Amino acid sequence: MKHLKKLLVAVLMVMGLAPQASHAQDSNNPWAISFGVNAVDTRTSSGAGSGFFDQHFSQPFAVKDNWNILPSLSYIGVSRYVGSGFSLGLQGSVNKIDKLVTFSPFAAGHDGRGNVVTNPGDLMYYGIDATIKYSFKELIKSKVIDPSLSVGGGYTFFGDSSFGTVNPGAGLTFWFTDAIGLELATRYKWVVSPNETKATDRSVFQHTAGLIFKFGGKDTDGDGIYDKDDACPDVAGLKQFNGCPDTDGDGIVDASDACPDVFGLAALNGCPDTDGDGIADKDDACPDVAGLAALKGCPDTDGDGIADKDDKCPTVAGPRENGGCPILDADKDGVADKDDDCPTVAGPASNRGCPEVTSEALEDLKVQARAVYFNSGKATFKTGDKETPARLEAIKEILKNYPNAKFSVEGHTDSTGSAKVNQKLSEDRAAAVMNALIERGVNPENLESKGFGSTQPVASNKTAAGKAQNRRTEIKHIGSKYQGKI
Template sequence: MKQLNKVAIAVIMLFAFTLSTQAQNENNRWSIFIGANAVDFYPTGKGMAPDYQMSSESFLEDFFNVDEHWNAIASMTTINVGYYVGQDLSVRGAFNFNRISKIGKTEPDSELSYVALDGDLLYSFNRLLNAGRFDPYLGAGVGYYWLDSSGAATFNSTLGLNFQITEKLFFTLETSYKQAFDGGDLDLFQHTAGIKFAFGGKDTDGDGIFDDKDLCPEVPGLEEFDGCPDTDGDGIPDAEDNCPDVAGSPEMNGCPDADGDGIADHEDDCPNEAGTKEFNGCADSDGDGVPNNLDKCLNENGPAENDGCPWPDADGDGVPDKDDLCPEVAGNTQNEGCPEVTEEVQKELNEFAKVINFESGKSRITDYSKNILDTKVIPKLNEYPQAKFIIEGHTDSTGSKKINQRISDERAAAVKEYLQSHGVDQDRLTSKGFGPDKPVASNKTAKGRQENRRVEINLVK
């Protein structure tokens, strides 16, 4: 067997040496998993003819090449049922389905149906590593897969991770290497992602108190309170505590009064500042009749209709300076005091964008173009802090449309990321590549193709 099989055998030996450990999940013995799988034949290292097109010569070569080698469909393609047998060990049976359009670098004449049945033994490292919500595991087992009418028995080695969302719900990621018993059959990797639901057991809330003795069987609690919780640890059980999530005092029925003004925090609009009942526990520092929690100018008298502030408006655009994002330039209320982006500004931005260049065949921005972005584009965008823009990438029609689309996506994204990394708010920018789909000139001439290879910065209206 290959080296990976030796690792799997070592895992099984590890199971044997850990059987004396404490069980991890006796209250949730059964599990059901539903999700999707992707099948990849290429990085198995078998070097299968012709010219190593069906699988790589080196094990794990091109392992993450999703676009070229992975087979996946947008559907639920995996379901398995597991049972926890104790001592961190589980067994499971799985059914998998997929459509195969790529076997390594080889494309079959037509899509093949992939069906697999697997039985595995899994070992959880959660308790051993004290990993909290994360539950890494290893597994080994056997299975059988069919590609249309042909099939192969496999030895399965598995690496996976469960992430606990709730007590019984988990998100699961897993990779399995399936090595065919017959060396002439195809080995493969199967990658799986989905949701696992655990159930079963006699202690519903998992607090170590059996349901028949638990006065709060659905809520984890303490033995001193017959299984009921004291969430805030103040010695008052939640059922008698008016503030069960925050430690308090018996005098306040379990609620805190942080500022000592005699008003419990949950009824106090200003729980960290002593105040009066007139203002629901808040003070009025400047004496203008607007309590501090509503007063945006604590050291200046102002009317309540202006949140306790005066009404300065330096640029005279009708937007008070406190709300004006461009207080020295007249704008309008729709743009929070900033001016509109005019057609002239839009044209100016795209004139700058025309000279943005990239390294040949790549999405890396040249130093010259970075200087244009720093000195021309970013200052202009900052003049309109409320405006949103889309960075568009375009190419000429030369070469593969798929490659052109990817390059246009990556170049538009590169400009967006550069602008964001140099101070432009990320909420104001989006990017999209259009490949050769939106030419502004003829692709039949060199000049036209040059004009079509461009980046545009356009206002989102």
């Protein structure tokens, strides 16, 4: 008893320390090995009593008087689950009989029922038994308590005797992990081929108490879910998902999660929606601000069908061809103000909304330019001439009406002097007029200057009047800044 108590205490300690894992079915761990101590009660073979039940069950727990217990490991068994609650097992046991109960009603010291307990000396007991066991654990839907019934047969060596037995039995196992339990069992080992007389029948009760360990289940990914029940056997997962992982913890298994590494919504297949517009961030061109599905999650404040991020006027509706801005055309020339270089003066689209240079304007430029005078032989304006500044102002006023037109300021001389000197003088005088216009606000990109010396006379150089006409400045229209680009 001392050793049995120690074993029970050890088992209870293990039960207290073992993790409370969910209990797997025997099909997951088909093999089991058990070992512990056994007790042999020979009282059942004495024949004392008025009937079978009186003989066998009148004193079932007379441990001190009738049980033979070997104070060490005294049985070992192995079994395999075969399905539907049934398992097949084989067990070997050893004991030493020091309390042999026999029926001797006339012997001194009998117990009043004719039973006499003697110590037969060095009487060894060996048994090997095969068992078919049925477990009720699945039937009662318990994860801890596992009652069972068994039937089987075996062969027993009892001292110098040996015989076959039929072994009905019952058991109760307490599982404290999915593979470790405390197993209690009893078998009535009924001798079916005794060599002895009824008075020395060796039918006995054999009781066992010990540990049972299940094994043989395969768990490739080590997640505590056996491969046969694991929908993802090669990657660790969760029991509630049949062994499949949920990396981001959003309740959607990775295999069905379009965004397995980011916590998301079931309605969006596990993807997040930061701005709450019903469009997953991965498909949302504007994930931080609520928008429209038609615009890939981007807002359209003015409702013109153009996403704010692409709308040049996001708060005012306008056509796509105008960048989302309303078309404004102050001068009603058909050219939108934003594209009109002259938004207050009508002009054709071919000239970016600016008016074309008229022949009247060109004639006026010709008159004004020819009235600009220089000091003789120099590129400086004539000293004391009050008309030249007025002429330059008049030219500027004409040019500013044509902001995208290009003009050439051209200088000419008479034939007096060398051609080289005349060429240089004409170039310098043209440049002087151009710079004077730029100083007065004319766009320098609209001007260029050239000198032609005496090569393009408009009158005869043989007379003083002719030479005076040849010494002149001309301004000619040479095109548009956008010529070839519109």
